[in-house]
Amino acid sequence: MINRPPKFLFLHLLLAFLLAAMAIGDVTPGSTLYASDTDQAWLSPTQTFSFGFIPLSPQSSPPSFLAAIYYSGGIPIWTAGAPVDSAGSLQFLSTGTLRLLNGSSSIVWDSNTGNLGVSSASLDDFGNLVLKNDTATVWSSFDNPVDTIVPSQNFTVGKVLRSGLYTFSLLSYGNITLTWNNSITYWNKGLNSSFNSENSSLNSPSLELQSIGTLSVFDETLPSVGAIMVYSDDYAEAGDMLRFLKLDNDGNLRIYSSQRGSGTLTDRWAAVEDQCRVYGYCGDMGICSYNDTGPICRCPSQNFEFIDPKDSRKGCKRKVETEDCPGNVTMLDLEHTLLLTYPPQSVFGGGSESEVFFIAVSACRLNCLSNAGGCEASTVLSDGTGQCYLKKPGYITGYSSPALPSTSHIKVCSPVLPNPLPSQLSGKSSGWRVHGWTLIVQGVAIVFGLISLEAGLWLWCFRNSPRFGGLSAQYALLEYASGAPVQFWYKDLQRATKGFKEKLGTGGFGSVYKGVLANGMVVAVKQLEGIEQGEKQFRMEVATISSTHHLNLVRLIGFCSEGRHRLLVYEFMKNGSLDQFLFITNNQTGKLLNWEQRFSIALGTAKAITYLHEECHDCIVHCDIKPENILLDENYTAKVSDFGLAKLIHAKEHRSLASIRGTRGYLAPEWLSNLPITSKSDIYSYGMVLLEIVGGFRNFEMSAETNMKKFSVWAYEEFEKGNVWGIVDRRLAGHQGVDMEQVMRAIQVSFWCIQEQPSLRPRMEKVVRMLEGIVEIDKPPSLLAVPEQSISGFNTYLSSDVSNFSHSHTLSGPAPTSSSSFQAASLSTPASEGNLERASSALLRSED
Numbered sequence: 091m092i093n094r095p096p097k098f099l100f101l102h103l104l105l106a107f108l109l110a111a112m113a114i115g116d117v118t119p120g121s122t123l124y125a126s127d128t129d130q131a132w133l134s135p136t137q138t139f140s141f142g143f144i145p146l147s148p149q150s151s152p153p154s155f156l157a158a159i160y161y162s163g164g165i166p167i168w169t170a171g172a173p174v175d176s177a178g179s180l181q182f183l184s185t186g187t188l189r190l191l192n193g194s195s196s197i198v199w200d201s202n203t204g205n206l207g208v209s210s211a212s213l214d215d216f217g218n219l220v221l222k223n224d225t226a227t228v229w230s231s232f233d234n235p236v237d238t239i240v241p242s243q244n245f246t247v248g249k250v251l252r253s254g255l256y257t258f259s260l261l262s263y264g265n266i267t268l269t270w271n272n273s274i275t276y277w278n279k280g281l282n283s284s285f286n287s288e289n290s291s292l293n294s295p296s297l298e299l300q301s302i303g304t305l306s307v308f309d310e311t312l313p314s315v316g317a318i319m320v321y322s323d324d325y326a327e328a329g330d331m332l333r334f335l336k337l338d339n340d341g342n343l344r345i346y347s348s349q350r351g352s353g354t355l356t357d358r359w360a361a362v363e364d365q366c367r368v369y370g371y372c373g374d375m376g377i378c379s380y381n382d383t384g385p386i387c388r389c390p391s392q393n394f395e396f397i398d399p400k401d402s403r404k405g406c407k408r409k410v411e412t413e414d415c416p417g418n419v420t421m422l423d424l425e426h427t428l429l430l431t432y433p434p435q436s437v438f439g440g441g442s443e444s445e446v447f448f449i450a451v452s453a454c455r456l457n458c459l460s461n462a463g464g465c466e467a468s469t470v471l472s473d474g475t476g477q478c479y480l481k482k483p484g485y486i487t488g489y490s491s492p493a494l495p496s497t498s499h500i501k502v503c504s505p506v507l508p509n510p511l512p513s514q515l516s517g518k519s520s521g522w523r524v525h526g527w528t529l530i531v532q533g534v535a536i537v538f539g540l541i542s543l544e545a546g547l548w549l550w551c552f553r554n555s556p557r558f559g560g561l562s563a564q565y566a567l568l569e570y571a572s573g574a575p576v577q578f579w580y581k582d583l584q585r586a587t588k589g590f591k592e593k594l595g596t597g598g599f600g601s602v603y604k605g606v607l608a609n610g611m612v613v614a615v616k617q618l619e620g621i622e623q624g625e626k627q628f629r630m631e632v633a634t635i636s637s638t639h640h641l642n643l644v645r646l647i648g649f650c651s652e653g654r655h656r657l658l659v660y661e662f663m664k665n666g667s668l669d670q671f672l673f674i675t676n677n678q679t680g681k682l683l684n685w686e687q688r689f690s691i692a693l694g695t696a697k698a699i700t701y702l703h704e705e706c707h708d709c710i711v712h713c714d715i716k717p718e719n720i721l722l723d724e725n726y727t728a729k730v731s732d733f734g735l736a737k738l739i740h741a742k743e744h745r746s747l748a749s750i751r752g753t754r755g756y757l758a759p760e761w762l763s764n765l766p767i768t769s770k771s772d773i774y775s776y777g778m779v780l781l782e783i784v785g786g787f788r789n790f791e792m793s794a795e796t797n798m799k800k801f802s803v804w805a806y807e808e809f810e811k812g813n814v815w816g817i818v819d820r821r822l823a824g825h826q827g828v829d830m831e832q833v834m835r836a837i838q839v840s841f842w843c844i845q846e847q848p849s850l851r852p853r854m855e856k857v858v859r860m861l862e863g864i865v866e867i868d869k870p871p872s873l874l875a876v877p878e879q880s881i882s883g884f885n886t887y888l889s890s891d892v893s894n895f896s897h898s899h900t901l902s903g904p905a906p907t908s909s910s911s912f913q914a915a916s917l918s919t920p921a922s923e924g925n926l927e928r929a930s931s932a933l934l935r936s937e938d
């Protein structure tokens with residue numbers, strides 16, 4: 091990018107106008123432009139574009155110049171050949187050819203239009219340089235694109251934009267692609283499902299960038315306005331500016347905009363959001379990752395060195411080739427690292443560069459190691475397929491990020507010399523390095539002494555520091571759980587959330603913020619509050635949470651445990667929480683869930699809880715099931731969040747009422763009595779949520795519509811009367827496709843779940859089968875089996891935090907137990923049903 095100081099620019103423009111004004115309009119053969127005189131140029135009629143030399147960069151030495159068509163302000167949109175020295179020149183020869191010469195008179199570029207009758211050249215206001223004979227255009231810069239497309243430039247099949255080894259092209263079936271070295275396609279975008287197959291009916295598609303910032307494909311078979319493929323961020327914004335599409339030398343395709351005369355660029359769209367996913371960005375054996383400012387290239391380990399120490403993007407090479415250490419070859423293990431694998435490599439039977447297997451990581455590694463000449467590295471893709479790729483010797487390029495679940499292995503000569511850990515590269519240790527470096531000059535002997543001293547000091551300093559401990563604990567954790575969560579530094583999360591700016595909500599355990607990780611992944615960051623646990627216990631819980639994988643559970647990506655900070659990083663759910671859809675005012679119809687969506691959310695939630703209770707490794711009682719904790723993804727799939735957190739809060743042996751964060755209306759009655767909390771408490775909460783999904787009403791809300799009764803109580807009465815339609819959300823009335831059988835099942839299941847007596851409530855697995863209609867549902871017993879003033883009444887009076895409970899004077903019924911006597915069995919080991927029933931019936935008796 092050209093970045094010239096404004097003063098220079100102004101001078102340039104002024105001089106260009108004064109000296110070269112005569113070059114507006116047609117230029118006849120015989121004219122010459124000199125690199126030494128950058129003020130000379132051929133101008134377009136309104137001087138929007140110029141053709142001439144621009145310095146490659148102000149300080150390049152020796153100075154070199156580009157022969158370019160450039161936009162007002164000096165932004166090149168087309169360049170001829172390569173940079174030349176200050177003695178270079180551009181000659182419009184009398185034969186009609188345009189030729190770029192270096193100082194040594196060597197031909198750098200030629201338009202190859204000699205002896206075709208070319209009689210004039212001109213630059214138009216779209217930036218197109220045209221060589222014409224008397225009747226027609228013989229050559230134009232628009233037909234010979236380099237790395238840029240500007241508005242009104244027609245880009246057709248067969249043309250390419252090129253930058254280094256990267257190319258951009260339009261395919262005959264309408265897809266646009268980015269390709270590395272004419273072989274590996276790392277970005278591929280089609281029109282839509284009706285056009286993206288090779289069989290699509292396009293005749294001769296062409297691509298055009300509109301000046302308002304859209305990139306569209308045109309074809310006879312498409313509507314005349316074209317099919318829009320890309321919108322720039324500043325799409326349709328007004329202003330005197332040029333937008334253009336450019337293939338940059340980092341392999342990314344971008345839309346830029348530049349204000350007239352400013353000489354500066356703003357990028358408005360990039361094809362590959364995650365720069366590290368551009369094939370070969372870091373060269374052969376280079377590993378891409380991010381630092382605070384952007385992508386950086388490193389070598390996989392210290393068994394490698396940069397090919398060109400001055401340009402880390404050129405890639406790495408082994409210090410000792412594997413052929414030179416037969417019998418001593420081993421695998422370098424790279425956690426959270428992906429070796430990029432794109433078509434044709436990733437297609438079965440496609441390329442010769444890799445082989446695909448469905449095997450575990452360790453088998454993948456072993457297979458490669460034992461395959462003497464045929465395998466150089468192995469990688470497991472993070473696309474959920476669980477595929478193992480064995481890479482044949484050739485070009486290998488990687489991406490490393492704490493958020494990548496991939497693991498890779500590369501053959502090296504032993505011993506393995508891992509890269510220093512990130513923490514060793516920052517903070518205190520770098521200070522030590524600089525110190526050591528100044529001393530090195532003083533003498534080799536001292537240096538050796540110092541290095542060992544430094545190492546000793548470093549170890550001593552960090553022996554007990556939380557960071558050092560944190561790292562070792564992190565690796566212990568990696569071994570503990572297969573779907574290992576990633577550890578983040580607090581400052582990384584601060585940056586990802588822009589200083590905890592965009593709050594998504596506040597839950598019982600703390601606030602949740604939206605964030606974007608360095609690799610572009612959108613996440614929800616939960617800042618936990620009130621954690622009383624130590625570091626080690628926190629990590630254990632995080633490991634438990636992250637070992638639970640279910641379609642209907644929000645995935646934990648990582649965590650942060652640094653000093654007093656405890657944060658959890660979750661995948662981001664586009665559509666927010668269920669309550670925002672259920673409890674809305676009549677006129678927000680866009681957010682109204684139809685019955686099919688509601689039923690699938692109810693079933694999904696039930697399946698998630700079943701998994702937590704019965705199927706996962708360490709059983710988890712959720713303790714806070716409510717619509718706010720049921721999130722919806724873009725397809726309205728239910729994802730339960732906040733599971734496993736109750737354990738974190740209830741760390742103390744004696745749990746006090748104050749620490750309960752359950753929510754009013756959803757808390758099972760046993761929370762308020764001296765009974766153990768078991769999975770049955772979750773069933774109660776689920777029943778309340780299920781009723782709300784059907785009715786669109788908060789279960790504890792009273793209104794004229796419900797005869798001033800709690801919705802749940804009123805609903806049961808209506809059910810007894812046989813008025814099932816009355817319970818269903820009236821906004822669904824008149825909607826097609828409300829399956830009354832499903833409604834009936836859901837209502838009955840919910841009444842079973844919200845029974846006061848835990849033993850009467852079904853297990854979650856049975857709830858699923860009842861909802862699915864696999865098992866018969868008996869008529870649920872009355873909710874009022876227990877007298878009105880019994881424990882059931884408490885829910886209504888509970889504020890959102892039960893801690894207020896003990897101060898409440900509005901309660902009737904048994905007085906709450908004092909905090910110190912509130913001792914529930916461990917949440918992770920639910921009390922046996924027998925005990926529970928005894929306790930529960932004892933309580934009921936005492937009330938009678």
Ligand SMILES: *[C@@H]1O[C@H](CO)[C@@H](O)[C@H](O)[C@H]1NC(C)=O
Pocket residue numbers: 172173174175192193194196198
């Ligand atoms: C032009 O000549 C200079 C030396 O005079 C050389 O460094 C440069 O590579 C040449 N450029 C081209 C494109 O040949």
Ligand SMILES: *[C@@H]1O[C@H](CO)[C@@H](O)[C@H](O)[C@H]1NC(C)=O
Pocket residue numbers: 206207223224225226227228
């Ligand atoms: C001009 O060029 C076109 C296309 O190359 C050619 O068909 C035409 O004959 C040329 N006219 C003259 C006068 O040379």
Ligand SMILES: *[C@@H]1O[C@H](CO)[C@@H](O)[C@H](O)[C@H]1NC(C)=O
Pocket residue numbers: 244245246294296298308
């Ligand atoms: C682009 O050029 C092709 C071939 O010259 C032509 O068929 C097509 O109509 C042009 N498209 C536009 C939008 O001008």
Ligand SMILES: *[C@@H]1O[C@H](CO)[C@@H](O)[C@H](O)[C@H]1NC(C)=O
Pocket residue numbers: 271485
């Ligand atoms: C690009 O491809 C060519 C042949 O297809 C190959 O010879 C060359 O080594 C490749 N370049 C790199 C950097 O791998």
Ligand SMILES: *[C@@H]1O[C@H](CO)[C@@H](O)[C@H](O)[C@H]1NC(C)=O
Pocket residue numbers: 263265278279280281286287288
């Ligand atoms: C065209 O692009 C789409 C993605 O937009 C992709 O799914 C499809 O496979 C591509 N078609 C071909 C033939 O590569």
Ligand SMILES: *[C@@H]1O[C@H](CO)[C@@H](O)[C@H](O)[C@H]1NC(C)=O
Pocket residue numbers: 287288289
């Ligand atoms: C394209 O057409 C061929 C032959 O008609 C067929 O075999 C192939 O499956 C089609 N491909 C797609 C993607 O529809």
Ligand SMILES: *[C@@H]1O[C@H](CO)[C@@H](O)[C@H](O)[C@H]1NC(C)=O
Pocket residue numbers: 281282283284285312313316317318
């Ligand atoms: C695909 O795009 C074309 C052109 O914009 C449009 O007419 C068509 O409806 C789209 N098809 C689908 C399935 O979205």
Ligand SMILES: *[C@@H]1O[C@H](CO)[C@@H](O)[C@H](O)[C@H]1NC(C)=O
Pocket residue numbers: 381382383384385386
């Ligand atoms: C990130 O890396 C780039 C390129 O190596 C370097 O210029 C920049 O200073 C680095 N930034 C930080 C904060 O380390």
Ligand SMILES: *[C@@H]1O[C@H](CO)[C@@H](O)[C@H](O)[C@H]1NC(C)=O
Pocket residue numbers: 415416417418504505
């Ligand atoms: C293998 O490497 C080890 C240490 O790196 C070395 O001691 C041993 O001699 C090597 N063996 C061979 C066969 O080169």
Ligand SMILES: *[C@@H]1O[C@H](CO)[C@@H](O)[C@H](O)[C@H]1NC(C)=O
Pocket residue numbers: 675676677678
């Ligand atoms: C939607 O309803 C709310 C409250 O019922 C009201 O304030 C608002 O004006 C309504 N909006 C529309 C667009 O009707």
Ligand SMILES: *[C@@H]1O[C@H](CO)[C@@H](O)[C@H](O)[C@H]1NC(C)=O
Pocket residue numbers: 723724725
């Ligand atoms: C949503 O559904 C579409 C189509 O079935 C699928 O491609 C997409 O991956 C789904 N999204 C999520 C987040 O599951």
Ligand SMILES: CC(=O)N[C@H]1CO[C@H](CO)[C@@H](O)[C@@H]1O
Pocket residue numbers: 664665680681723724725
């Ligand atoms: C209310 C809301 O945000 N709805 C969105 C749910 O997700 C779909 C798919 O991404 C969007 O189209 C809706 O707008």
